[in-house]
Amino acid sequence: xxxxxxxxxTPSVAAREITKRFGPLVANDRVSVAAYPGQILAIVGExxxxxxxxxxxxxxxxxxxxxxxxxDGRPIRFHSPRDAIRAGxxxxxxxFMLIPVFTVAENVVLGTEPVSSGLFDKRRAREVxxxxxxxxxxxxxxxxRVQNLPVGLQQRVEILKILYRQSEILIFDEPTAVLTPxxxxxxxxxxxxxxxxxxxxxxxxxxxxxxMAISDQVTVLRLGKVVANLxxxxxxxxxxxxxxxxxxxxxxxxxxxxxxxxxxxxxxDLHCQSDRGVExxxxxxxxxxxxxxxxxxxxEGNGQSELVEAxxxxxxxxxxxxxxRDRKGKRRALVHRTPKQIRRMGVSFIPEDRRERGLILTxxxxxxxxFGVEDTAPFSRRGVLDPGRIMANARKLIPEFDIRPPRPDxxxxxxxxxxxxxxxxxxxxxxxxxxxIASQPTRxxxxxAAEFVHKGLIEKRExxxxxxxxxxxxxxxxxxxxxxxxxxxxxxxxxxxxxxxDEGRLGLLMTGGEARAEEIAIDLTAPALEAxxxx
Amino acid sequence: MIAFHLLFLGGTxxxxxxxxxxxxxxxWETTLVSATPLVLAAMGGTISERSGVVxxxxxxxxxxxxxxxxxxxxxxxxxxGLAPWEAALVGVVGGIVAGCLIAGLxxxxxxxxxxxxxxxxxxxxxxxxxxxxxxxxxxxxxQGTPGNLAGIPNWNVxxxxxxxxMSLGPILFQENPITYLAFLSVVLAHIFLFRTRIGLxxxxxxxxxxxxxxxxxxxxRLRYLAVTLSGGLSGLGGAYLALNGPHxxxxxNMTSGRGFIALAAMIVGxxxxxxxxxxxxxxGFGQALAIxxxxxxxxxxxxxxxxxLNMLPYVITILAVGGLIGRSIPPAADGLPYDPAESA
Numbered sequence: 116x117x118x119x120x121x122x123x124x125t126p127s128v129a130a131r132e133i134t135k136r137f138g139p140l141v142a143n144d145r146v147s148v149a150a151y152p153g154q155i156l157a158i159v160g161e162x163x164x165x166x167x168x169x170x171x172x173x174x175x176x177x178x179x180x181x182x183x184x185x186x187d188g189r190p191i192r193f194h195s196p197r198d199a200i201r202a203g204x205x206x207x208x209x210x211f212m213l214i215p216v217f218t219v220a221e222n223v224v225l226g227t228e229p230v231s232s233g234l235f236d237k238r239r240a241r242e243v244x245x246x247x248x249x250x251x252x253x254x255x256x257x258x259x260r261v262q263n264l265p266v267g268l269q270q271r272v273e274i275l276k277i278l279y280r281q282s283e284i285l286i287f288d289e290p291t292a293v294l295t296p297x298x299x300x301x302x303x304x305x306x307x308x309x310x311x312x313x314x315x316x317x318x319x320x321x322x323x324x325x326x327m328a329i330s331d332q333v334t335v336l337r338l339g340k341v342v343a344n345l346x347x348x349x350x351x352x353x354x355x356x357x358x359x360x361x362x363x364x365x366x367x368x369x370x371x372x373x374x375x376x377x378x379x380x381x382x383x384d385l386h387c388q389s390d391r392g393v394e395x396x397x398x399x400x401x402x403x404x405x406x407x408x409x410x411x412x413x414x415e416g417n418g419q420s421e422l423v424e425a426x427x428x429x430x431x432x433x434x435x436x437x438x439x440r441d442r443k444g445k446r447r448a449l450v451h452r453t454p455k456q457i458r459r460m461g462v463s464f465i466p467e468d469r470r471e472r473g474l475i476l477t478x479x480x481x482x483x484x485x486f487g488v489e490d491t492a493p494f495s496r497r498g499v500l501d502p503g504r505i506m507a508n509a510r511k512l513i514p515e516f517d518i519r520p521p522r523p524d525x526x527x528x529x530x531x532x533x534x535x536x537x538x539x540x541x542x543x544x545x546x547x548x549x550x551x552i553a554s555q556p557t558r559x560x561x562x563x564a565a566e567f568v569h570k571g572l573i574e575k576r577e578x579x580x581x582x583x584x585x586x587x588x589x590x591x592x593x594x595x596x597x598x599x600x601x602x603x604x605x606x607x608x609x610x611x612x613x614x615x616x617d618e619g620r621l622g623l624l625m626t627g628g629e630a631r632a633e634e635i636a637i638d639l640t641a642p643a644l645e646a647x648x649x650x
Numbered sequence: 651m652i653a654f655h656l657l658f659l660g661g662t663x664x665x666x667x668x669x670x671x672x673x674x675x676x677x678w679e680t681t682l683v684s685a686t687p688l689v690l691a692a693m694g695g696t697i698s699e700r701s702g703v704v705x706x707x708x709x710x711x712x713x714x715x716x717x718x719x720x721x722x723x724x725x726x727x728x729x730x731g732l733a734p735w736e737a738a739l740v741g742v743v744g745g746i747v748a749g750c751l752i753a754g755l756x757x758x759x760x761x762x763x764x765x766x767x768x769x770x771x772x773x774x775x776x777x778x779x780x781x782x783x784x785x786x787x788x789x790x791x792x793q794g795t796p797g798n799l800a801g802i803p804n805w806n807v808x809x810x811x812x813x814x815x816m817s818l819g820p821i822l823f824q825e826n827p828i829t830y831l832a833f834l835s836v837v838l839a840h841i842f843l844f845r846t847r848i849g850l851x852x853x854x855x856x857x858x859x860x861x862x863x864x865x866x867x868x869x870x871r872l873r874y875l876a877v878t879l880s881g882g883l884s885g886l887g888g889a890y891l892a893l894n895g896p897h898x899x900x901x902x903n904m905t906s907g908r909g910f911i912a913l914a915a916m917i918v919g920x921x922x923x924x925x926x927x928x929x930x931x932x933x934g935f936g937q938a939l940a941i942x943x944x945x946x947x948x949x950x951x952x953x954x955x956x957x958x959l960n961m962l963p964y965v966i967t968i969l970a971v972g973g974l975i976g977r978s979i980p981p982a983a984d985g986l987p988y989d990p991a992e993s994a
Contacts, residue, residue, distance in 0.1 A: 176864065176990065197866030212861035214854050215982070225854055226865030228847045235847045276865070 125188045127152045127315040128173065128204060128284045134181035135168050142168040144339040145182065150284065150332075155306060155316040157330035157347070159323070161359055161561035162532065165339040166319045167209065170286050173317075174206040175199030200226075205277030209288040211269050212276075215262035219255050220244045223275050247278055251305065266415065267298035274305065284315040291325055295414050296589065296622035303329050321359070321562070323352040335359055360562055377440065378402045379581035380426075380550050385435035387421045395421035397605040398435070403550065403581040408572065410596025410613075411585040414625050418605035419585045420467065423554045426583070427464050428454035442549050458487055463548035465539055467555040467585070469532075473539040476528030480518065481509035483527045484542050516541040517567070533564025540571050551575055554585045569595060589618060589625075601625055675817040677942045682821070682829055683894070685934030687712065687905075689832040690887030691912035692919065692926040693839045694880030698753075699921060700843060701876030702856035704985035706771035707756050708884045709909025710778030711749045715888030717782040719745030720795050720900035723893060727800055734800035738898065742802065742828075742889040749885020750878050752778065757877035761870055764987035775909070783902055790900075799898040802826060802890075828890040835883060839923040852876055856981035859988040869988050884909070914967045920978045929970065936963035 126149035135143040143165045150156040160166050171177040173184065175193035183190045186202050193199045199206075213222050220240045229239040244257040253271045261269060270290060277285050287306075291299045306329060310316050318330060326333055327347060335343040335358040343358040381402040389395035395418045403409040413419055424430035426437060426449065437449040442461045449457055458464075466472035474483050485494050485505055493504045509523035516537045518530070527538055536556070543551065553572060557565035572595060576582055586592050592599055599616065601608040601624040608624040691708040698705035723741030726732045732740065756774055759765040806824045813819035843849040852872050854862040859869045891908070892900050911933050918932075919925025940959035947954040 174864070195866065195868075196864045200866050206864065208864065212858070212864045214857045214861055216857060217854065221850060225850065225862070226867050228850060230847050234841075234845045235850050 126150055126185070127187055128317075129185040129188075130169065130173060130182065131185060132182035133169065133172055133179045133184070135165075135172055135177060135179050141339050143172065143179070146336070146339070146341050147182075148334045148341065148344075150315045150317050152283070152315050153310055153313050154331040155310050155318055155329055157326040157333045158317060158319045158336065159321055159326055159333060159355060159359060160336035161321060161563070162559065163338075163561060164336040164359075166336055167288060168339075169336070170206060170288055170317070170319060173199070174204055174286060197226075200280050200282070203281065203283040204286065205280055205282035205284065206286040207270065207273040207277065207288065207290055209290075209292065211273055213261045213269060213272055215260075217261060218257065219259050219261060219264075219272050219275075220257035222261055222272055223247075223257075223279050225276075227280060243279065244275065247275055251275075251278060251308070253305070266293045267295070267301070270294070270298075270302065271305075282314075284317065285309060286317045286319070288319045289321070290318070291320065291322065293415060293587070295626050296618055297626055299325070323355055326355065327352060337361060377405045379405050379440050380583065381436075381438045382426070383436040383438075385422070385425060385437065386433040387418075387425050387430055388433060389421055394433075395605050396425065396435075399602070399605070399607050401600050401607055401610060403583050405549070405581050406576055406579045407597045408576050408582040408584050408595050410592035410599045411583065411602055412589055412592045412599055412621055412625060413587070413602035415587050417602050417625075419554070419587075419602060421605075422602070423464075423467070423552055423585055426457075426552055427462065428452050428457045439550060442547070455487075458546075461547070461549040463543035463546050463551045465536075465543055465551070465553040465556050467558065469535055469539050470528075474527045474535060477526055479524045480513070480527055480530070480538055481505050481523035483538050484509050484512055484545075486542065488546065512541040512545060531564075533560050533567070536560060536564060536568060540568065544571065544575060548575075548580060551580050551582045552585075553582060555587060556584070557586070557588070557591060565591075589621060593618065593621075674942065675821050677938050678817075678821045679825075680938035680941055681931060681934040682825060683934075684937040685930045686826070686829045686832045686894075687887035687890050687908050688912045688915055688930035688933055689927055690828075690835060690890065691884045691909055692915040692930050693832075693835050693923055694753075694883035694887075695913055695916040696919070696921055696923055696926050697839060697843070697852070697883070698877050698880035699916065699984050700856045700981055701852045701873045702859060702981055702983040702986060702988070703757065703760055703873050703877050704767040704771065705753075705756065705877065705880050706768060706913055707752070707774040707778075707909070708880070708887075708912050709905055709907065710771075710775040711752045711881050711884035712888035712891065712909050713775075713778045713782050713903070713905045714752050715745035715749040715885035716892040716904055717785060717888075717900050718748035719885075719889035720799060720892040720898050721785070721789070723800050723898055724796060735802075738800040738802050738893055741800070741893055741898065742886070745889030745892070746882050746885040749881040749883075749888060751881070753877050753881020753884070754874075756881075757874050760987065761873050761877070764989065767985050767987075779903060782900075786900060786902055795898065795900045797897070801893045801895045801898040802828060803896045805830075826890065826894050828886065828894065831886065832890075833927070835886075836923045836927045843923065848872075853981070855988075856983055859983050859986075860990075863988070863990055869990075873988075884912075887912075911963060911967065914970075917978050917980075918967075918970045921980060932966060932970070933963045936966045 129149040131147050132145045133143050134141065134145055146165065146169055148156070148158065148169070158166050158169070168177065172179050175196040175198050178194065184193065185191070191202055193202070214225070220237070223244045224240045229236040229243065231239070241257040244255070248255040253275060255268060255271055255275060261272060264272070290302060294302060306316055306318070320326060330347045333345040333347055333350065333355060334341060335345070335355060337359060345355065383400050385396050385399040386394065387396040399418070399422060401409065411419055411422070421430055425432050428449070432450045439447050439449050439460055439462065441447055447460055470476060482505065485508060488494060489500070494501055494508070506523055513521045513523065518534050518537045518541065527535055530538070556568050556572070560568065572582055572584065584592065584595060593613065596613050598610055598612055599621065600610045601621055603625055691712055695705050695708050719741040722744030723737045726737035726740040727734065752774060756770055759770045760767045804824055805827050811819045811823040813823070843853060851862065851867050855867065855869050855872045863869050888905065891904055892898050912930065915926045915929035915933060918929035919927070940962045943959050944956045945953070947959065
């Protein structure tokens with residue numbers, strides 16, 4: 116017990132033997148944690164370890180089936196978030212609990228609004244929010260509409276909401292998942308400041324770097340149980356990881372250099388609009404060679420989604436060229452092609468939202484494994500499906516990709532996130548692509564499943580597939596990519612060889628903190644493809 | 651905008667007499683009369699959908715309310731021996747209560763049991779039609795509601811009703827009290843939704859119920875309130891249909907689609923009270939124009955059928971929804987049941 120501030124005798128909040136079941140699943144199994152004023156407690160664990168359930172219990176959103184919550188040593192029961200708020204416990208959720216069309220002030224005061232003569236007192240709401248924002252250095256304008264704010268500022272609105280309710284205990288659920296390195300640093304400054312002012316901070320994460328950087332104490336959850344209580348200063352990432360996954364992890368995936376590369380995809384001066392009609396891509400150019408992973412790094416919402424959609428035919432292109440060398444070595448233009456045509460040319464696609472675009476959740480694993488080729492032999496003839504072939508295909512792919520449970524007829528929606536993603540990988544890989552577009556391929560996956568996806572990508576790369584990897588996780592891009600392109604506000608800020616650039620520089624480029632890099636000029640001189648057919 | 655197009659069409663095709671309908675105060679008064687039930691139902695729909703409960707059942711709510719306002723008025727006079735104006739007033743209250751009860755059914759199914767709100771709404775519309783037809787023919791037979799059934803007569807607002815300028819007095823201030831209430835409800839609905847604390851919460855529930863829940867707001871209770879309010883407002887609209895004028899009357903399926911026009915008005919008005927009111931006035935104008943032009947509009951030697959004219963308000967609906975108003979974005983959680991236990 117040698118944290119910066121030694122724990123006070125009584126925890127400001129504690130869970131004692133909390134149990135929470137969802138049907139047959141025990142999400143929390145007699146979980147006990149304690150957090151002290153002036154301290155930052157990190158709660159770590161893989162996805163599905165029960166962290167979010169525990170926090171939802173502490174914040175009153177869920178009622179436990181067993182155990183109790185102690186506030187300053189006294190047992191307390193929450194029937195709704197309202198009770199938790201009243202007891203001084205506030206939560207910044209992983210998915211922000213904000214109303215996009217409301218202003219900052221409206222969002223902050225919602226539920227505890229100032230009133231004058233029967234009407235909602237907008238003026239006072241604005242004043243209070245401005246005062247609190249200044250007091251904690253959050254720099255928010257009460258009149259801004261939340262939907263127009265960058266993610267980092269939206270998070271501050273969440274923090275402000277809690278402070279406005281005079282919470283003593285602040286719970287952060289994976290707060291850095293959507294932040295850039297700079298925004299993360301700024302958040303940490305705010306957190307340390309809050310702890311210094313005597314608040315209790317509970318910080319949920321699976322990023323060990325952050326645990327080491329910010330926390331005083333660490334509680335590790337695995338499969339719904341507490342497996343370790345550690346003091347941060349006395350532990351290290353390896354020990355925490357061992358507790359988290361119950362074994363040692365392999366170091367980051369190794370990659371061999373592949374020589375003799377040919378350009379498979381070339382994008383030239385691409386312009387696209389977003390759904391709202393704003394210019395989302397403003398002249399994007401890059402190329403991807405065979406046997407190479409090009410990583411696109413950037414804060415979400417800077418045109419990555421639109422880029423991927425343009426490449427896969429899901430979004431119309433305003434101007435610019437997209438050229439592909441297909442399986443037969445023929446060069447073809449992808450602009451103004453349908454998604455199906457593009458697929459047939461040898462482009463495979465792992466979409467960023469597998470539940471929305473990658474799979475039909477109510478369909479079976481076997482059926483999901485043939486989407487895209489369901490209208491061709493051998494799976495269908497003259498418009499009639501061949502169930503035998505479809506099942507055979509599933510029985511071949513399920514063991515190959517270790518899909519669990521190994522049942523071809525299970526609805527995909529009943530599988531875990533990791534196994535759902537394996538279904539997508541199995542389908543996309545088996546089409547023998549020349550270009551693979553992977554958009555946020557490990558989002559929401561735990562360490563084990565993410566490792567599987569990374570291995571799969573590396574394997575494809577070694578088979579000579581050109582891979583475009585779009586990820587909001589800078590660590591992932593840096594670990595996998597041979598070259599890294601940074602995208603910011605619809606423009607490529609620079610393209611770098613892996614290892615020639617550090618995280619800080621990338622972070623700066625990702626947030627527009629540094630003007631476009633010189634490297635881009637070099638990149639444009641790369642081998643060019645010429646379209647050999649109309650398009 | 652659309653009114654301009656219609657004027658233009660009028661100028662192109664119609665004869666001089668028909669064009670004079672536009673300067674006839676009766677046309678504008680009929681516009682208000684037609685718009686009144688639409689405005690009330692559209693306010694109801696707007697409030698309900700702002701809370702996140704899709705409401706396409708205004709038609710059924712109005713129809714049931716229309717029947718019960720007539721029935722209650724009849725019984726209040728014949729059994730309780732109330733004076734006509736008292737009976738009619740009790741009838742209006744009866745209509746509102748009937749609207750609230752039907753709305754309660756919709757709320758219960760869609761909030762408590764997470765039923766598909768479009769299906770529930772449609773079921774209520776069909777149920778209302780069957781129920782009122784059955785009761786009407788069972789209780790009143792082929793003679794219909796009594797000829798001496800009390801109604802809510804028009805009321806001249808002192809002083810204002812005698813304004814001569816552009817016939818504003820007769821058009822605006824010699825109307826039915828429920829018409830005044832309808833337009834008052836627009837102002838009140840606006841204040842309620844955008845200026846009160848409960849309105850702010852109600853909108854937050856319609857945009858992001860989980861966020862509202864975490865802020866300590868009771869999502870279910872606000873939705874019940876909103877849907878019930880929509881029933882009350884639609885109920886008043888239904889009572890107006892049955893009791894407007896010196897004598898009341900109920901006839902089979904007397905709403906004849908007004909609830910759906912109100913639904914369209916709500917969408918065209920982009921889920922705002924004043925926007926919906928504007929749309930209702932437009933549709934009311936369409937209906938009034940159809941009545942005014944009946945038998946008068948000729949194209950060449952062909953006299954335009956009254957049935958064609960009756961399509962006017964619907965043509966306006968399609969034109970308005972189909973692009974003249976730009977994109978109309980509903981509340982983000984409109985139609986989505988909220989289950990607190992479902993993990994985020």
